Every structure is written in structure tokens, then in C-alpha cells.
Amino acid sequence: MKESGVYEAGTDVKFANEEGALSWALVDGVVELALHRAPCNELGSASLEELEKFASALENMQAEAHALIIYSELKPGFCAGADLRELYQRAQTIEKSEAERAVRNFLERIHRVLNLIDAAPLTTIAAVHGVTFGGGFELALACDLIIADKMARFCFPELRLGLIPGFGGIPRLKRDLGNAVMRDLLLTGRSFNATKAQQIGLVSQVVGEGEALRAARATAAQLRKFDRATAAAAKKFIKPIPHDEMRQEIDIFCELFARPAVQAGLRKFVESTDAQPYLP
Amino acid sequence: MQTTDQTLEEILSLAAAQFKVPRETLNPDDDFFKTLRIDSLQTLDLLTKLEHHFGVELPDYELQGVSDFRTLAGKIQARL
Secondary structure, three states: OEOOOOOOOOOOEEEEEEOOOEEEEEEOOEEEEEEOOOOOOOEOHHHHHHHHHHHHHHHHHHHHOOEEEEEEOEOOEEEOOEOHHHHHHHHHHOOHHHHHHHHHHHHHHHHHHHHHHHHOOOEEEEEEOEEEEOHHHHHHHOOOEEEEEOOOEEEOOHHHHOOOOOOOHHHHHHHHOOHHHHHHHHHHOOOEEHHHHHHOOOOOEEEOOOOHHHHHHHHHHHHOOOOHHHHHHHHHHHOOOOHHHHHHHHHHHHHHHOOHHHHHHHHHHHHOOOOOOOOO | OOOHHHHHHHHHHHHHHHOOOOHHHOOOOOEHHHHHOOOHHHHHHHHHHHHHHHOOOOOHHHHOOOOEHHHHHHHHHOOO
């Protein structure tokens, strides 16, 4: 079932593009990126290719836009993170050293995409609902603002696999939050609801069920009133990308990925029928 | 402060409303995964609803292995 992303009559829609896992359009000066890969926008190799196409298109659309909204059209949530089934299945079919190289390559590519979104001269908004876990949480963290449906839940479950978040999550959390909150999120692997996420400073607005996209569009309409160059200069000043830590994160992830415990953790997750499969 | 029985009753009513089943079909010692046939995503939704309703935080790991309404009520009561 899809959430409604339909535009009102008379809306100026340009550059509409439909891919398998996502689609985007320039709507009244707002770039809207809709995620729609069932079951919950898991990020695998096909999604990454489409995100790379979107990143290229974004550079061309930026001149005509002042904001970017990223949202999910799927009922379960914003994004459940990396496609662990694909990761596990691929790792079973190729040599260990080749799998490690492929993982590093994937991480470097997704970092490039997320860094581009992070540093875009537009004001970027993640409109999230439901599951916002792992890589999905990291995608939201690349945005300037997170607007959350009250049923959204945030979680970094990577430690259960013997891994750390690999899409820039730790450096971006460090940029935004106190270290004690980060330790709670990462080391316990527990999930937070939207109210808690707002209390700790992750989320800028909590809205009613099904209202995140509407609130994001209203916010984007407000942003249009500001001079774009000023907004871009302010953003560049207050939101630097921690590039050194990003590179460190990739190295640590790859080092951990090489351990046999990770394959066992991935297998356990893929085969799990547990009600809380994200917990160890 | 409300009693554990009141908490239990509120959980049963909330679960019945959330999953659209008659309240009288739910019993305190039911295995809610079986009775409500809920999956992992619905479990998360129920967790969020309970947190909002009672104004508490329920760390996922405290609820691991909890499958009946009565035990769940005890966990929530301990945080009220």
C-alpha cells in the first residue's frame, strides 16, 4: 500500500523521472524524491544505481530548486536500511577477498551520494514515518531537517551483525548529537520513537500519522521565501561534512566485515522469524 | 498511580483497537503474536502506540521474549 504523494491540480511538475526503486520530480521549486522499493526501501545495488542517477539529476535541478524532500511511498516506513539479504547472498557466491572489495566499493559509492545530498545547496528535508532503521536512518541524517510522523521509529541495529553503521551514520550523529545519546543508540541497538528523537535533537517536527509529507511540503514552501544564496551560505557554515571520520568509518566497517562472525550474524538475520529481528 | 490491572486493561483495549479485533476476544495470558497474528513491523507499531499511550520509554530489549499481555503490563507498570 502506498502513502499518497499526489500533487494538487495546477502544480508545476518538471523533470519527473520514474525508476524501479525511486522516482523524483521538480515540483514548484521543490525536488521530491520518493522511495518505493518493497518491502521497506532496502538499499541494495539496484537502489544505489538509481540513487546515483538521482544524484546526477539533482545537480542539474538545483538551479531551479530551493528544497529537496525525501519520503517513502510505502506503508511500513521510510527505509529499513541496507539490503542485508542481498549482502548475505552475494557474499555466499564470491571469494571472501572479492566480497570485501565489493563492500568497500558499495560504501564508497553510497558515501558519495549521501555527501552530495548532505552538501547540496538546497535545504533538504527527510519526511519519515514508520521504520527508519540503519541505512535509512543514515539517509535521513544526511538531510538538514527531519520531519517525523509520530509512528516513526529510529534505530541503529548494526551491532547485532558485528558491524557498525557504514553509510556515514556515526560521523553524522556525532555532528548532531551528544556522545551519550549516540552510545545509547549504537551500543544498545534499541529503537527510539519520534517523540524521543525530537527530545534528543534529531527530529525538528513531530506530526500526526500520515502527515509528514504534508508538513515537509509546508516547510519547503516557507523556505522559498528566503534568499537561496544566503540559505546555502548558512548551511555550508553550520553543517560541514566530517570527511576524515567518514573515511575512518568505511575502514572500520570493512575491517569488521572481514570477520566470520559477521557472516554468521547476517545468516541469523536473513533466516530469522523473530518478532524483533533487529535485536541480537 | 494506576494499578497493574488497570494498565493491563488499557493494553488490551489499545491492542484491540490497533488490530481491529473485539476487546472480549483478548485475554491477559494470550500469546499476542499468535492471537493477533502480528509481524515484526506491527510489533514495532504496537510498541510505539504503547509508549505514546503510557508516556514511557520501552527499550526493545526489555520486551524481548515477552509474548503475553500480563507480562507486558508488568514491564510497563515498572516504568510508570
